[in-house]
Amino acid sequence: MRARWPFFSTTVDAIAVAVATADMAIAQEYVGLVEDKAAARTLFRRIALDHGRAERALCRIYGQPSLLAHQPTLARSIELRNPYVDPLSFIQVELLRRKRAFEKEGRPVPDDLRGALLLTINGVAAGLRTTG
Numbered sequence: 001m002r003a004r005w006p007f008f009s010t011t012v013d014a015i016a017v018a019v020a021t022a023d024m025a026i027a028q029e030y031v032g033l034v035e036d037k038a039a040a041r042t043l044f045r046r047i048a049l050d051h052g053r054a055e056r057a058l059c060r061i062y063g064q065p066s067l068l069a070h071q072p073t074l075a076r077s078i079e080l081r082n083p084y085v086d087p088l089s090f091i092q093v094e095l096l097r098r099k100r101a102f103e104k105e106g107r108p109v110p111d112d113l114r115g116a117l118l119l120t121i122n123g124v125a126a127g128l129r130t131t132g
Helices: 006-021 025-030 039-062 072-104 111-128
Strands: none
Touching: 006 072, 025 039, 025 072, 025 111, 072 111
16 A cells, blocks of 8 residues: 555555654653652553554565664764753653642642743754654
8 A cells, every 4th residue: 555555655654654753751741740659650661652653554564674774864863962852852851740739739830841842842843853
């Protein structure tokens, strides 16, 4: 289907990029924000398993051993951007944790915290080349 149907091929390529840019270590940090730790573990396990299944399925569709073997430039781009985007993600998780603490206490979220959080959203989106 991929070889003969351009729509399918384009869709599969878009999914491959999404799966390749998803970082399970970063995802686990965001899941750590969930207060119900049992639910968080269940959710992350499901996400991680589905991510792995999607990656394996895409490799089978492409007939190659790694997800972006047919797009080495993109693979290199992701490899180069991670050292810059990952710290922003870790900062964002901490800022979200602080924001939630203010909200839980019924206190207003300081403008500088809200502004910093928005900057991390924009920074991650720019680094990932998505809209956020």
